[in-house]
Every structure is written in C-alpha cells, then in structure tokens.
Amino acid sequence: MSGDLIDELRRRLDKGGVLTGGDIEARYHHDNAGNPAPKPRAVVRPRTTEDVSLLLRLCHSESVPVTTQGGMTGLVRATLPNADEIVLSMERMNAIEEVDISGGVAIVQAGTPLQKLQERVEQDGMMFPLDLGARGSCTIGGNISTNAGGNRVIRYGMTRELILGLEVVTPDGTVLRGLRKYIKNNTGIDLKHLYIGTEGILGVVTRAAVRIFPAPAERQVALCALPSFGKVMSFLKLARRSLGGELTAFEVMWNAYYRQTVERVKGVVGPLPTHHPFYVLLEASGSDAERMRTSLEQMLETAMNDELILDATLSTSNASAAAIWRIRDSSVELGRSFPFAARMGFDVSIAIDRMEAYADALDARVKAIDPQAFTIVMGHVGDGNLHPSVYHEHTPDKHGEFEKLVYDLTGEFGGSISAEHGIGILKRPYLKMSRTAEEIETMRSLKRALDPRNILNPGRIFTV
Helix, strand or coil: CCHHHHHHHHHHCCCCCEECHHHCCHHHCECCCCCECCCCCEEECCCCHHHHHHHHHHHHHHCCCEEEECCCCCCCCCCCCCCCCEEEECCCCCCEEEEECCCCEEEEECCCEHHHHHHHHHCCCEECCCECCCCCCCEHHHHHHHCCCECCHHHHCCHHHHEEEEEEECCCCCEEEECCCCCCCCCCCCHHHHCCCCCCCCCEEEEEEEECEECCCEEEEEEEEECCHHHHHHHHHHHHHHHHHHEEEEEEEEHHHHHHHHHHCCCCCCCCCCCCCEEEEEEEEECCHHHHHHHHHHHHHHHHHCCCCCEEEECCCHHHHHHHHHHHCCHHHHHHCCCHHHEEECCEECCHHHHHHHHHHHHHHHHHHCCCCEEEEEEEHHHCEEEEEEECCCCHHHHHHHHHHHHHHHHHCCCECCCCCCCCCCCHHHHHHCCCHHHHHHHHHHHHHHCCCCCECCCCCCCC
8 A cells, every 4th residue: 555645634634534554443354243354554534525525546556445333333354344445434524414394305414323313313203214223333334234123124125225315425526415315216317325234335425315214103113922933823813904004013032032132131020930932022103102002912812812812011112122122232242242253143034834843953953062052042033133142151162063064054045145134245155045146246247347456345245
C-alpha cells in the first residue's frame, strides 16, 4: 500500500477520519465473541457518501482491499479484517435524515444502530419492524448486508422486504443514487437487490430508504408449553388461522433451551415449569386491543381443549411481555455461561415438518462423537429458522468435526446453512451444501464484473 494513499486520505477527511498504528482500537479487529484478527493497515471513518467514494476510488486505483464494518455483531467473520486490508467503519454515518409518516418511509444512513431507528420512528407513532437481539449495536447497513431476519419475519418478511431504495458506492467509487421512496418502480433491473444479503462484496451501502409502519396499538405475548413437536406444528396452523395478519412472531424453544436459560441466565424468570418438552413464544399485535386479546384468549382456549398446549401464560403489561421475550433473547447470555471453547452456535433453515427429525439426528450424531456433549435448540420456527447449539466441554479439540457434522446434516435435510447470519469466511467451505456449483459460479461472475480488482471484502462468501 502506498503511503501516499493514507496521506491523501488524511488530507481529504476530517480529524479522526483516518486511524493508524496505536490509534486503532481492539474493537476494529475483534469479533462479537472476542476472537482477534490481524490489525488492519488503517481504519477509515467517513462522514459522507463522498468520503466513501474517495476511499474506494483511491483503493481501486491501487488494488488495496477494503472490509466494511458496521456494529461488529456478526458471527461468521465477515467483517474482521485481514492484515493487508483497510477497514471502512460506517460508525460516523449514523444519522436518521428523514421520517415520512404519510409515505411510510425513513431515510437513514448505513451506520445507524437498529434500535436508534426503532426509537426515533416510535416518536411519530410508527415502527420499523425488523427486530433482533443485537438491536442496540447492529446497524442498518449490517442488517442490509446480511438480509437480516429476526423475530417478526413471519409477518413483515426479511430485511429485503423492508427496503425501498439504496444509495451505494461501487468498488471504483461510483455512486449509485437509488434512494427512491416508493414501492412501485418497474424500470429495468432492480439494482438494490444486488446489495441486500451480499455481505458487502459488490458495493458499500451508504444510505437506505426503509419502510415504516403504524405502530400497533396493542401487543400481546403468550408463552405456551406443548407436549410434542407435532403439537407445535398444529398450534402454528391454528395461530395462523385464528390470528391472521396479527400473528407477529412464533418462536419455539426445545426443553433444554428454556430450562437452561431459566436456570443459568441471571435475571431471567420462567413463568412456566421447566419440565415440558417444548415452549412456544407467540406474539400478536394490532390496532383493536380488545378484539385482539379476545381472539388470542379464544385461540388459547381452543388449543387447550384440543390438547395442543399443556399450559400457557399471557402478558398483562409491556413489562411482562418484555420478561417473556427476555427468555428467547438470552441465547447469547446462555452460551456465555458455558466455557468458550465448548460452545458452538449455528443458524440454519429447515423445512418445518423436518425440524424434529433434524434436531433428533443432530443430538444423536453429536453424542456419537462425545457421549457427554449435548445440543440446545430454539428458533424462529414460524419462518423455518433454527438456531441449534452444540456444547462439548470434554472434547474442545473436536470443534471442526462438530462443525462439519452440523453442516453435512443440514445439507442432507435439504436446508440452508445460513438463514440470516450470512456466510462470511467461517461458513465459506460449506456453501456447497446449500448452493449448486452453477449458482456459486454465477455469484463469482457477478463479483468479477462489478469488482474486477476484488477489493471489497475479498474472500467473503467465496473466493474468486
């Protein structure tokens, strides 16, 4: 890397815009689990789209690789830099530029934390429905790069369904000004989809036009205990039929997850006993509080009479709803209650009617490697997403073997090795489990065409 490039950036950007040497804090080269990576050559912190364009134009001219960072909450080593890379940190591009209530759209910079956007639009009686446990630190740009899903996909869809337009800087510094605020736009290839879920390998998102919705007047959360996974599927069918569009979330926890979370995570209180085989967290939201609560109570009564559920509790306040959600949102805290070397978390999609067989097969194969190892499973079952974890305290040297087992099994069941976390570098060897050789080569063709010098997040998802 030419020293002139760094000098030019220092001249053109404001104070604090370029960090080198001892000024580069550890947070720029450590992931969410604390794993270190080599310190990058420099960290560039733009304030404007023009700053991003300048950086990429200079790096393109010298073929200098760049990795883009948001909130650093990823789990697949997509944003950890390699030693020869410049980090492009979006942390100073964090403004909410516009909230258009009548149009149902907000204009937001890519470095804006998800929770900041949620809280801002709430002031105007609106909601941005994307929601996940890392809401306080993950960023809108990161959500876009991974096509994040989270807790409300069953009603509102993935991030892709929430994006109206994007402003993007291409690898050579060209700015694509596609920040449009309307849904209908059939004017050729919809370029924004090239940059949603592609982990920053084709361009850098700088601003986004996102859909916002009127905030529901009422939200009800129920926690139910069920005797079998077959009953879980029947309960989901009943919930869809009874609640329709008011069904916001349908989260399932196997016994081990619920029990271990209640027992091991400080501050979590389980309102139901811990011996039931399955637990469902169900959320409904709508504008007519009285009618919605009546519909939910009637549905739970039907489920109880039909022996779909064994027990249930219904939130009575925002605080009680948050306490129930706290159980589901404590997966990270639960993992951290075990030794670091002994825990492995995964993010897969499996057809709902095959989930129980998948979970049973996973546990059996894990125990075949280490009889003392065990699995913990939960997930957004309403949209086909499971988060299984493997704990193997007595065989830390078997990490690679357990990882291969999970992804091989996912491939056998015709599932996706990544439901919402992305591929990054860690899952790259297993991409072939979910994508054909022809699909992967088509992805490479896009990368070569749009980033011919391979400077943006090189080696993420696949190698060129």
